[in-house]
Amino acid sequence: MKYLKKLSLNILYTIIFFITLTLLLTTFNYFNIINYQTLAICKIIIPILSMFFGGLLMGKKATKNGWLEGLKISLIIIVILTIFTLSIGNFTPKILTFFLILILSCIFGSIIGINKNA
Numbered sequence: 001m002k003y004l005k006k007l008s009l010n011i012l013y014t015i016i017f018f019i020t021l022t023l024l025l026t027t028f029n030y031f032n033i034i035n036y037q038t039l040a041i042c043k044i045i046i047p048i049l050s051m052f053f054g055g056l057l058m059g060k061k062a063t064k065n066g067w068l069e070g071l072k073i074s075l076i077i078i079v080i081l082t083i084f085t086l087s088i089g090n091f092t093p094k095i096l097t098f099f100l101i102l103i104l105s106c107i108f109g110s111i112i113g114i115n116k117n118a
Contacts, residue, residue, distance in 0.1 A: 006058075007058075007072070007076070010054055010057050010058045011076060013054060013057055014050050014053060014057075014073070014077065015050075017049075017050045017053050018046065021046045021049065021050065022046060025042050025043075044098075047102055048101065048105045049105075051074060051102045051103075051105045051106040052106065054073055054074075054106055055069075055073060055105070055106035055107060055108065055109025055110035055113060056109040056110065056116075057113065058070060058072075058073050058106075058109075058110050058113065059109065059110035059111060059112065059116070060114070060116060061113075062114050064114075066110040066114030066115070067107050069110050069114075070106045070108070070111065070113075071106070071107055071110075073110070074102060074103040074105075074106035075103070077102075077106075078099050078102060078103060081099065082099070
């Protein structure tokens with residue numbers, strides 16, 4: 001039960017980090033502070049940073065196997081994103097590749113997090 005609470009809390013932090021950065025990007029776009037090329041790049045970077053941040057937090061709380069903890073949290077988030085993407089009907093190999101990059105980002109974050117903990 002304690003592990004499930006820790007996992008759900010890290011998923012919540014990841015989602016909050018993602019929403020905060022997305023709202024900031026949307027605000028900048030609304031006031032024409034950033035151009036379209038920057039917006040397109042940030043739309044790719046924000047989920048990667050969010051997954052890295054979630055993995056980093058999970059790795060800091062883990063005692064061993066940081067890569068496995070990052071894989072667990074990333075797979076849960078990817079399943080949620082896949083369900084959302086399939087419901088929209090926009091699932092392509094390009095999106096599958098992006099999901100794999102997100103998984104690797106979260107695993108890398110958890111590896112760094114567990115090494116920062118030691």
